[in-house]
Amino acid sequence: MNRLAKYWAFMRMGYLTYLAYRFQVLMSFVSYLLIIALNYFLWKAVFAKHQVIAGFTMEQMMTYVVIGWSARTFFANRIDRMIGDAVRDGSIAMDLLKPTNFQLYHYFRAFGRAVFMFLFMTLPIIIVASMIFPVSLPSGKLGPYLFPLSVILSFFLHAGISYLTGLVAFFTRNNEGVLRFKQLLVEVFSGVMIPITFFPDWVQKVLFWLPFKYIAYAPLRIYLGMEPLSKVHQGVLLQIMWIVIIYLTGQIVWHYAIKRLEIQGG
Amino acid sequence: MPIIEVNELVKNFRTFRRRSGLWGSFKDLVNRKYEIVRAVDHISFSIEPGEVVGYIGANGAGKSTTIKMLTGILVPTSGGIRVQGLVPYKQRYQHVKQIGVVFGQRTQLWWDIAVIEALRLLQKIYEIPKADFEARLKKFEEVLGIADLLNIPVRKLSLGQRMRCDLAASLLHNPPVLFLDEPTIGLDIAVKSSIRDFIKEINREYNTTVILTTHDLSDIEHLCRRVIMIDHGRLIYDGDLKSLKDRAVGRRRLLVDFILPIERPGLEKVLAEYPVEMESSNPFHWEFIFDRKKVAAPEIIGQLLSKLEVRDLELENPKIEDVVREIYTQGRQVKP
């Protein structure tokens, strides 16, 4: 029970941290609406002459854009940057002095942020955007139920990827390059930027073996009811599988990372 | 039985040497050149429960590195550490539950949330029973005077305020061992002395073992009977503070401001009978350096006051750097 209380407390802290940055959150809200607006106009232009592109209709695409970018506010995290900064400025020492699982500490702290974001970004964006742009409700039998679960899994999947990226800082001191590369991979291959059916076939084949598309593309397909029941279950199971694989990898890498840590001073 | 045992402790750092130029940076990519720097070099000591030990040395002597190994943050290259029977880096979890740590230049609180929220979070992390938490919090509020700070976000606290909150945070779980790394750095005299008093009280009341690193010898003088001194990663002194100072700090420095300008020949005449060296940046301000085994400060001061008009004078406290230099020039390892 005490253990749980601990991680609940981390969430609370992550949540409280963001209360201090209300203005930035407001600006971020505006930015997201701008991206959605830009995408709206672009896709409208794209669909001017076509009914279906890469398996998507105009209506589906609009919903995909709004829900996708809103969900992004929820599953985004700064774990990699926080670990990198902490290693560089030495404040990692303070984290190591706490009797907690470093990985779960970061997961739950970020989840607290995600809860904050859900309340003050995701929901408001969906509400405002659906008043301006055409957005449809989740379809299919399972969409309404499985989509929220799937997005929560997206959060933990992405958290794991960021955590591993953060750990690179223990080995190279500066993880900025890896961090940017990871950001690029996630932005491009998670499906938020564009559904992965737009990529050439060989890219899609490669992506099948990587975790990225389970961050956004898979949950959004569930929302849109574009997958048959069996595939929905399979998608959720694959998400869980990747979460476990990445979590365990994190635990193993941590073991080596801690030995490589060098903190300057004195 | 000692509460802390350190045996032949060694820590090497690998530093990456960058080569210059475009070609050099390319070579760095392919084949990195490392240099091994030994930060801590075969240090051994043991500390009994309830001791307050000053761990001192010049900048870069290896103090913080030792503390970081003792607290389980860094893994030693070789040698053994046991703190309360645990090996810090191997049993990090259990170990850090039983120690308190304050790093003067860092905070263990969280920048953006209020102090009280951070303390409550620590309560959860250290699994402190609610009643104990409330009782200790109340005590710290009184002794450290932090009651008014509790609702302020940490980033808005001044250094002195933050340090008092950090001390409270490090002691919430009532650890038997407390590590303080430069706890008074950058603080004003009033805050320094309240922090010293607090440490003294904690030590007396709970028999807490305290290991303290500092630049400021006056911290040591107020708190520690025992001193461990290191230089270039090696232990050069372990023993009584008083005998260290007696043996090591022979040379002292007296700073004097005169009302009227005076040149060297004049001063040499006045102090002809005393073995004193003098330095000056201007004729109003002179510094006298002397060996206290050969001449006592009051004698020089008396002579100056009786012969010349003195505006102000100050006898400089020996600095840790001076003590280290002295021990070094004496060229021997001092053992108690």
Added chain:
Amino acid sequence: MQLIGVLFIVSLFVKVPSLKGWHKEEIFFIFGFSQVSLGLFFTFFSNLLELSERYIIEGNFDRILLRPLNSFFQVVTERIYWEESSTILVGLSMMSYALSRMHLHLNAGDYLVTFGLVLAACTIYLAIFTILVSLTFWFNDRGSVVSVMLMLEGFSRYPVTIFNRVVRVILTFIIPYAFTAFFPSMYVLGKNKYSIYVWMTPAVALIFLSLALLVWRQGARAYESTGS
């Protein structure tokens, strides 16, 4: 992370042949143009974006004011970000890809005009961001308005004709992002109905730059009087 935008447009045209009458090559040229002018701004002037953090919060602006030189000039030129020049390279390659695919042959004069238009476009970025950044002289904000404007920059990479009227008016007359890529690109792409906008580009640049310098001067004055 400009690369993400490029990858987006490249992926989009795998399955889509044209965008509301604009061919892939034309879109690439406009996109490339925006990357070149933005890249120039980032490389040479983005120290400006540090005003709130490095200069006002950390107090370096006082040092700037102590020197007998224009404060705007000092802040803008204090550091060059060569690592940002990759954006220029990406933009240039998109432009030359588009040119070679369209078989457009430009003479030396055309190159010179294009170069001038790129400079004007870069000046417009400089002006817009100067105005925004100057707000931090009055308001205690850590540059989040700037992040919104960077987001809005996405609108400059596409033909304004894909937007509705309100957005077009905003991008042309209020926040003149349409002049940072779309209108000046029309010179090379030879769309004569936009030629008046092409020639307006330098004028817009000058007008907005003067406005920006005025706002900066007022801001610096406000800073001097409060010192906060």
